[in-house]
Amino acid sequence: EIYPMGIKGAAASAFALILAACGGGSAEHGETDAHGGEHADAAHGEGHGPSLGPAEAHAAEHAPAAPHGGDANHWDYMHQAAWAQVAGTCGQGQEQSPVNLSSATPMVEMPDLAPHYLPAAGNFVNNGHTLQFNPAQSAATLMIGQQAYGFAQFHFHSPAEHTLDRRAYPAELHFVHRNSQGQLAVVGVFIEEGLENQALGALLAAMPNGQGEEMATHITADLAALLPQDRAYFAYAGSLTTPPCSEGVRWNVLRTPIQASAAQIAALREALGSSSRHVQPLNQRTVVLGS
Numbered sequence: 001e002i003y004p005m006g007i008k009g010a011a012a013s014a015f016a017l018i019l020a021a022c023g024g025g026s027a028e029h030g031e032t033d034a035h036g037g038e039h040a041d042a043a044h045g046e047g048h049g050p051s052l053g054p055a056e057a058h059a060a061e062h063a064p065a066a067p068h069g070g071d072a073n074h075w076d077y078m079h080q081a082a083w084a085q086v087a088g089t090c091g092q093g094q095e096q097s098p099v100n101l102s103s104a105t106p107m108v109e110m111p112d113l114a115p116h117y118l119p120a121a122g123n124f125v126n127n128g129h130t131l132q133f134n135p136a137q138s139a140a141t142l143m144i145g146q147q148a149y150g151f152a153q154f155h156f157h158s159p160a161e162h163t164l165d166r167r168a169y170p171a172e173l174h175f176v177h178r179n180s181q182g183q184l185a186v187v188g189v190f191i192e193e194g195l196e197n198q199a200l201g202a203l204l205a206a207m208p209n210g211q212g213e214e215m216a217t218h219i220t221a222d223l224a225a226l227l228p229q230d231r232a233y234f235a236y237a238g239s240l241t242t243p244p245c246s247e248g249v250r251w252n253v254l255r256t257p258i259q260a261s262a263a264q265i266a267a268l269r270e271a272l273g274s275s276s277r278h279v280q281p282l283n284q285r286t287v288v289l290g291s
Contacts, residue, residue, distance in 0.1 A: 018288070021095060021237030022183060022250035075243050077129075077274050087244035095247045096280035097238030098161035101287060105234065110290025111145025113231050113252055115175070115187065117223035120151070125216040126208045129242065130155040130275055131268075133203075133221050140223055142177045142185060144252070149177030149185045151223070158269045160190055161241050161276040162234075162253050169257055170265045172276070173226060184240075185250040189227060191268075194259030199225035204267050230256035236287040241277045255289065 075086050084091025122135035132155035140151035153176050160172035171191040178184055191200075199222045208215045234253040239245050260268070 018235055018237045018250065018286070021285075022185075022248055077276065080278055083243050083245065087246075089239070089247065090243055090245035093239055093245055093247050094283050095237050095239060095285060096245060097241050097249065097251060098163070098277060098279055099236065099238065099282050099285075099287070100163045100166055100279050101234045101253060103165050105287055105289040107232070107289045107291050110233075110235060110288060111147075112143070113187070113233050113254075113290065114143040115224065115227060116141045116143065117151070117227070119220050119222050121218070121220045123213070123216040124203065124206055124208060124219050124221075125213055126211045126271070128211045130157065131203075131207065131271055132156075133219070135221075142175070142187065144185060144250070147179060149179045149183075152176045152178050154221075154223070154226070156268060156272055157241070157276045158265075158272040158274070159276050161279075162188055162190075163279055164190070168276075171260070171268050171272075173258075175223070175226075183248065183250065185252060187227075187233075188251065188253035190254070190257035191260050191265065192257040193262050193265055196261040197259060197264060200258075200260050200264055200268075204264060204271075207267075207271055226258065228254055228256040228258050230254070232256065233290050234287055235290050236285055238285075239280075252290075 075083055090096070117140045118138075120133075120135040120138045120140055122133055122138070124131065124133050126132075132153055134153045135151065138151050142149040142151065155174055155176075156171060157174065158171040160169040162172065169190040169192050173189040173191060175187040175189070176184065177186070191197075203219070203221065206217045206219045208217050232255040234251075234255065236251050237247075238249050238251045239247040240249060
C-alpha cells in the first residue's frame with residue numbers, strides 16, 4: 001500500500017482501514033449515493049442536480065413530503081429504535097455514526113484537511129429535521145490530502161451528535177461533501193457557548209419561518225467563517241446519522257469548537273428541537289486524531 005508521506009506503522013494501518021471503509025466504489029457507496037438522509041439529501045437543491053442512482057430513489061429524495069427518501073419521512077428523533085424499520089442499516093450496521101471521541105486519542109500525521117470555502121448563495125431551509133443550507137452553485141471544495149470533495153450542503157444538530165469524552169457540546173454543524181465517485185466526506189464542527197458568532201448570527205437572522213422548500217430563505221453563507229482555525233481532526237469510517245444510515249461516510253470531526261453566545265445556542269435549540277442521534281458502538285473501528 002502507498003500512504004501519504006509521514007504516515008507509518010499503526011497510523012498507516014488505521015488510515016488504510018478508514019480509506020477501505022470509505023472508498024473503492026463498493027455497493028455501500030452506491031447506496032449512500034442513491035439515498036438521502038440529511039448528509040446526502042438536497043445536495044442538489046430542488047432536484048436540478050445530476051441523478052444519484054435509481055430514478056425512484058432520486059425522485060423520492062426530492063419529493064416535498066419525503067425529504068429523506070421513500071418511507072424515511074416517517075422517522076423522528078424521539079423514536080430512534082424504530083429507525084431500523086425505516087432502514088435496516090440503522091439497526092444492523094456495524095459502522096454507524098455518531099460515536100464517542102476521546103481526547104486521549106494519539107495524534108498522528110494524517111493528510112491535511114483543507115477546506116477551500118468561498119461565500120456561497122443558496123437556500124436555507126427547515127426540512128422538518130434540521131436547518132440546512134443548500135448552495136445554488138458552489139465552487140467550494142474540501143481537500144483531504146490529494147482527494148477533492150465538492151461542498152454539497154451544511155446542517156445543524158442540537159445537542160451535538162458526536163460526544164467528546166462522553167460530553168456533548170450544545171450543537172454540531174455538519175459540512176457535507178461528495179467526490180467524483182459519489183463518496184461522502186463530512187466535516188463536523190462542535191459549537192460551544194462563548195462569544196457571539198457573527199456568521200451564525202447572520203444565519204439565525206435569516207431562519208425560515210416554516211418548513212419546506214417553499215418557505216426557504218435565499219441567503220449568502222460565509223462558509224469559512226463557520227470553521228475554527230485549528231484543523232486537527234478526528235477521522236473514522238462511519239455512516240449517515242439519519243435514515244437510511246448508509247455506511248461508507250468519511251468522517252472528519254474537528255477537535256476545536258467554534259463559539260456562539262448563549263442566546264444564539266438557545267435560538268438554535270428552539271428551532272431544531274432535539275435533533276441528534278444517539279451515540280453508536282465503535283465496534284472494530286479505529287479513530288485517529290490527525291495533525
